[in-house]
Structures are given as structure tokens and as C-alpha cells.
Amino acid sequence: MKKSIVSILVALVGFFFAYKYHVKMHEIQHSIISGKQIRFIFIDDLVSFTRLFKMVTVSLSLLSIYLGVIATLKKHKIGIIGILLAIVLCISAFIPFWKYFSENITISINS
Helix, strand or coil: CHHHHHHHHHHHHHHHHHHHHHHHHHHHHHHHHHCCCCCCCCHHHHHHHHHHHHHHHHHHHHHHHHHHHHHHHCCCCCHHHHHHHHHHHHHHCCCCHHHHCCCCCCCCCCC
8 A cells, every 4th residue: 555655646746846847837938928027048948947847747657657556466446546647647747738827817797
């Protein structure tokens, strides 16, 4: 049961890392659009950061899948939850969710 819990925790750490990455990318994009003064970010550094994010997230998901498979082979059913979370994490590493964040969401009833 220990490996199944560790599998779930590793997947949750991966989701937290992905969340922080998407929030940071949204802040960078929003500050560029609004014209606020930000630190000068080299494009190469940003591309390297994006690649690093994908590598770390996929690595965490693969580790979680590995631990989930070991737990499942030892007849612990909770390892399947770790495997499913890891698969979702691996897929979400390649989807740019930061493009869909919005600070001012207004709903117009009369339009």
C-alpha cells in the first residue's frame, strides 16, 4: 500500500508543478499584453524553461505510473488511481492551459 500512496503523491506534486508553471506563464503573457514593466526575459530562456517543465512533468508522471504498476502487481487496488492520475498529468503537460486563464470574466445578460 505504501507504493500506491507514493504514486498518488508524486502525481499530485506533478499537478502542483504544472499549476505553478501555468500561472507563471499567464503572468508573463498578461504583463506583456498590458505593457507593464517586467524583467527582461530572453526568448531562449523561456523556451528552455518550457522544455524543462515538460521534461519534469513527464518524468514525474512516468515515475507515478511505475509506482502505480508496482502497487497494482502487488494486489493493491489504490495503485490504479495513481496510474490514472499519472496518465492525466502526462497528457496535460502538453496542453497550454495558461492561454485560457482570465482575470476579468464578465457575463453580459443582455447581449
